[in-house]
Amino acid sequence: MSFDSLLIIGGGLIGSSIARAAKSRAGVSTVWMADKSADVIETIERLGIADGVAEGSAHHFASKADLIIVCVPPGKIAEVAADILPVMKAGSVLSDVGSIKGAVITAMRPHLRDDVSVIPGHPIAGTEFSGPEAGFAELFDHRWCVLTPINPDDPALPKLTAFWEALGSDVAIMDPDRHDTVLATTSHVPHLIAYTLVGTAVDMETVTGDEVVKFSAGGFRDFTRIAASDPVMWRDVFLSNREATLEVVDRFIEDLTALKRAIRWSDGETLLDHFAKTRDIRRRIVESGQDEPNFGRDD
Amino acid sequence: MSFDSLLIIGGGLIGSSIARAAKSRAGVSTVWMADKSADVIETIERLGIADGVAEGSAHHFASKADLIIVCVPPGKIAEVAADILPVMKAGSVLSDVGSIKGAVITAMRPHLRDDVSVIPGHPIAGTEFSGPEAGFAELFDHRWCVLTPINPDDPALPKLTAFWEALGSDVAIMDPDRHDTVLATTSHVPHLIAYTLVGTAVDMETVTGDEVVKFSAGGFRDFTRIAASDPVMWRDVFLSNREATLEVVDRFIEDLTALKRAIRWSDGETLLDHFAKTRDIRRRIVESGQDEPNFGRDD
Ligand SMILES: NC(=O)c1ccc[n+]([C@@H]2O[C@H](COP(=O)([O-])OP(=O)(O)OC[C@H]3O[C@@H](n4cnc5c(N)ncnc54)[C@H](OP(=O)(O)O)[C@@H]3O)[C@@H](O)[C@H]2O)c1
Ligand SMILES: NC(=O)c1ccc[n+]([C@@H]2O[C@H](COP(=O)([O-])OP(=O)(O)OC[C@H]3O[C@@H](n4cnc5c(N)ncnc54)[C@H](OP(=O)(O)O)[C@@H]3O)[C@@H](O)[C@H]2O)c1
Incomplete structure (x- = not known):
């Protein structure tokens, strides 16, 4: 029961990874890709990962596709959805991969149609690289993909679930606010x-900057990898998921302040208690397969 | 001009890694190891990485060794040094691998001898695992090792530098406080x-804990790896390097508060400016060989 045709709007890391996997893994017959940038379209053609491409407007493909997945930065998703929803064919499915869900769904609401299934999604998989050349078919293997259907009983939900499972993911169905x-x-x-x-x-x-670079293996370089992620995407994420972000940040600052105080007053017991409890969660992540221990050999 | 005999006190991750590399890479003829724990000694014997072992007092070996490297938790280094310095032979070298230098050197000072070279060190290499089985000979490859000699003109400095270079490291000579x-x-x-x-x-x-584990691939799991490091070692580090730690933490909280404000007031430009500047340091770390980009494929 796979989708016959797929349109991917936004041909970057995530969009091009879906394109690479859709035919070989999920039985899709035809993959079209659209992007606003001529460079990206040129690269996609060179890579040969789409059966047809559109620079700019995707209306032509949007009117034919069985499944459309919007893979543009979070701040642009609702706009793209509003643009294509009116031309989509009855019975087709619209999804996305944006890292935030609540704000995007709120912005989409005025444009919804009864005869198109809208099932936003978020694959919890990525790297710090961007663009079509950074994508690869295995990106979603053993990663979770969260789907946040507007209508929890949407009849297309099992089909989209099967699509992501074919791409290698485990699928979790969630309420958008809980996701955020x-x-x-x-x-x-x-x-x-x-x-x-x-x-x-x-x-x-x-x-000095030189010292930071030289001695980064002490822990810092893991932070720099995360902090090399796409600035535009992350600006959009923080501005769209403001309340939840600020709540967690405030709790974090409270906790950091408590550990600061323990350091200042040489309270080694408080430090040791705190540091010991965080090992358990690591063990569970390794056991769950979300990370493999490699004894540090390759990082 | 390699050291003929080496005594390693503390047979955990770092000590056992040095033991594994010292003969094959650095031309050491005899490697002795001492540890306070019977379990560790038993494991070292089973692994066959030492020519002789001592559970508890290391005086017997300490009186014969050309080089002694203390590889116990930071809070115990000065104590171990004070215990063995009196029995060390004239012309021998005492070093360590502790992650902090200033406080350890201050505590060692009363025990120094004119006829023993004391050259504390810190290999910037490690993993989140502990104990003798976690060690491996390649741990120090392409990593920096900082040496902080008590006497900057110590005639044994070139020899200890050559030892670490043979283990695969680049060596940096630094003032202990600057190191910290x-x-x-x-x-x-x-x-x-x-x-x-x-x-x-x-x-x-x-x-919930389950949700944290499931969706950790979004960035969180990198934090859990760092936070799985040995609690005792890190308690010692923070208590011994209190001033510098608190200074950096305070700056960090200031900066985080500024970004919080930008999020609260939807100041996307401030966020974007900040996020863009951190990419450069990542590029330099990758270029310096302190990390290799793997396009996220194996982590
Ligand atoms: N990266 C991750 O780790 C990750 C993980 C999970 C989910 N996501 C989500 O995936 C989505 C895409 O992220 P990505 O990492 O794939 O980003 P990316 O590599 O930067 O790709 C985004 C692509 O969309 C194009 N685009 C922007 N606006 C458009 C529009 N209006 N119409 C058509 N194309 C447009 C961009 O073109 P230009 O380059 O010309 O702007 C770019 O080629 C985001 O919503 C993000 O939240 C990302
Ligand atoms: N781990 C890293 O990433 C890293 C990186 C660079 C430098 N370092 C430094 O390396 C040193 C050792 O760290 P590690 O990771 O190798 O720790 P580890 O795996 O826990 O090993 C430390 C060993 O020292 C033993 N020990 C403790 N007190 C002793 C004493 N008084 N006499 C003899 N043995 C004693 C411990 O025995 P018990 O298990 O019975 O306590 C343990 O076997 C620390 O100073 C640390 O700052 C660590």
Whole structure:
């Protein structure tokens, strides 16, 4: 029961990864791709990952596709959806891959149609690289993909679920606001903190940039990888998931202040108690297959 | 001009990694190891990485060794040094691998001898695992090792430098206080922040532990890896490098507060400016070989 034709709007890391996997893994017959940028379209043609491409307007393909997945930056998703919904064919499915869900769905609401299934989504998979050349078919393997259907009983939900499973993902169905709360903790705030710390290090007068680069293997380089992610995407994420982000950040600052106080007063027991409890969550992540221990050999 | 005999006190991750590399790479003839724990000694014997072992007192070997490297937790280094310095032979070298230098050197000072070279060190290499089985000979490859000699003109400095170079490291000679300031930024504060954030996530009432584990691939799992590091070692580090740690943490909180304000007031430009500048430091780390880009494929 796979989708016969797929239109991907936005041919970057995520869009081009879906394109690479859709035919070989999910049995899609025809993959079209659209992007606003001529460069991206040229690269996609060179890579040969689409059966047809459109620079700019995607109306031509949008009127024929069984499934459309919007893969543009979060701040542009609702706009693109509003543009194509009117031309989509009855019975087709519209989805996206944006890292935030609540604000996008609110902005889409006025444009919804009864005869088109709208099932927003978010694959929890990515890298710090952008653009069509950064994509690869295995990106979604063993990663979760969250679907947040507007109508929880949407008859197209099993079909879209099967599509993501074919791409290698486990699928979780969630309420959009719950998605945003959970991801604020597991993704948005970690990115904000990484961006902040790398900025702090760069600005310290007491440490040179050369020293930061040389001695980064002490832990810092993991932060720089996260903080190398696409600035536009992350600006959009923080501005669209403001409340949940600020709530988690405030809790984090409270906790950091408590550990600061423990350091200032040489309260080693408080530090040890805190540091010991965080090991358990690591163990569970490794056990769940969301990370594999490699004894540090390749990082 | 390699050292003929080496005694390693503390047979954990770092000590056992040095043991594995010392003969094959650095031309050492005899490697002895001492540890306070019977379990560790038993494992070392089973692994066959030492020519002789001592559980508890290392005086017997210490009186014969050309080089002694103390590889115990930072809070115990000065104590171990004070215990063995009196029995060391004239002309031998005492070093360590502790992650902090200033406080350890201050505590060692009363025990120094004119006829023993004391050259503390810190290999900027490690993993989140502990114990003798976690060690491996390649741990120091392409990593920096900082040496902070008590006497900058110590005639044994070139020999110890050559030892670490043979183990695969680049060697940097630094003042102990400068080491502690730089490492507060590139290592100590990143660890404190990772410990804090993982604790915050675990304590959020709005998100379950299961959700944190499932959706950790969004960035969080990198923090959990750092926050799985040895609690005792890190407690010692923060208590011993208090001033520099607190200074960097305060700057970080200031910067985070500014970004929080930008999010609250929808100031996208400030966010974008900040996020764009952190990419450059990542590029330099990758170029310097302190990290290799793998397009996210294996993490
Ligand atoms: N990167 C991750 O780790 C990750 C993970 C999960 C989900 N996501 C989500 O995936 C989406 C795409 O992210 P990405 O990492 O793939 O970004 P990307 O590599 O920058 O790709 C986005 C592409 O969309 C194009 N685009 C922008 N506005 C458009 C429009 N109005 N019409 C058509 N194309 C447009 C961009 O062109 P220009 O380059 O010319 O702007 C670019 O080629 C985002 O919503 C993000 O939240 C990302
Ligand atoms: N791990 C890293 O990433 C890293 C990186 C660079 C530098 N370092 C430094 O390396 C040193 C060792 O760290 P590690 O990761 O190798 O720790 P580890 O794996 O826990 O090993 C430390 C070993 O020292 C033993 N020990 C403790 N007190 C002792 C004493 N008084 N006499 C003899 N043995 C004693 C411990 O025995 P018990 O297990 O019975 O306590 C343990 O076997 C620390 O100073 C740390 O700052 C660590």
